[in-house]
Amino acid sequence: MRRLVAICLCLATVAVQAAASPDIFLGDSLRQLGLAPLAREKTDGFGLERHGAKGLPTFVAEANKDYLLVEGVKFYLDDPIGLLRGKLTVTRIDYDKVIVPLAWRLPTPRPAAQRILLDPGHGGKDPGKVHPTLNYTEKAATLDTAIRLKLLLEKQGCEVLLTRDRDVAIELDDRAPMASKAKVDLFVSLHYNGGAAGDHSSAGIETYCLTPTGQHSTNKAAGRADLTAEPGNRFDTFNLQLAFNVQRQLLTQTGAEDRGVRRSRFAVLRTLTCPGILIEGGFVSSRTEGALIANATYRQKIAQAIADGIADYGRQLRAK
Ligand SMILES: [Zn+2]
Known part of the structure; x- marks a missing residue:
């Protein structure tokens, strides 16, 4: 009986891991890329964060939305933005595939556009x-x-x-x-x-x-x-x-x-x-x-x- 319970728990863990990539805090992740929290605007509600820095795009994110605003342009994400202990979270895959390419310098070698x-x-x-x-x-x-x-x-x-x-x-x-x-x-x-x-x-x-x-x-x-x-x-x-x-x-x-x-x-x-x-x-x-x-x-x-x-x-x- 004990063995059966152990197997069930193990399967449950696998199912959770397969459902979504782990969430990470948006603000902490953007800080790694050189962005800092920006002043809130009067109309900003709870669960809205603004991040930016000189020479980098401004990111506006809101809990439960399935997109981010980057310099005012909507970027759809794989999963809606989460809220954990009052801070916004994104999935690892959205961080790697949407946020990093937009906030980090372009990789080299770079193609031309001629x-x-x-x-x-x-x-x-x-x-x-x-x-x-x-x-x-x-x-x-x-x-x-x-x-x-x-x-x-x-x-x-x-x-x-x-x-x-x-x-x-x-x-x-x-x-x-x-x-x-x-x-x-x-x-x-x-x-x-x-x-x-x-x-x-x-x-x-x-x-x-x-x-x-x-x-x-x-x-x-x-x-x-x-x-x-x-x-x-x-x-x-x-x-x-x-x-x-x-x-x-x-x-x-x-x-x-x-x-x-x-x-x-x-x-x-x-x-x-x-x-x-x-x-x-x-x-x-x-x-x-x-x-x-x-x-x-x-x-x-x-x-x-x-x-x-x-x-x-x-x-x-x-x-x-
Ligand atoms: Zn067409």
């Missing part, structure tokens, strides 16, 4: 999302944005290639290999979003990077059990920095709702041999945002923000 492959989503027989009344397609909007972005990046001195420069179909699995074939430094896939049938109010911009090794994807439909390491995971830190810089510029320049930096094992990101991101530049299906995307001035704004985000990322690569 030769860039832009990937306008969809094309040919695949229109992507279709606007219900304004009569435009996602495939047309992404191609137009890519051509605008190409010009802006070339003005910044970059060399720019496109996965497609006209209305043709390209298989999802064929897009990432084009990056390695062309030996580019950076891959940027451009998309616009769509809500479920009848949803005309969901809006906002989100930027995806490949789910870092050991983390779960934020699009739950992809399955929380998929923890496979992919070739693109060699660039986890750079993917995250690129996503951060681009998402921050997109939010600042458009004023769109922040749907955050998200993670997915998308076919276009999995096998990349360089850093890459996928941008969902707003909802075609939204009454208001869908009308904005139909407008060339707005698409120019989106292109400018992405170009500026890539320039910011390039400056970080060159920083000491």
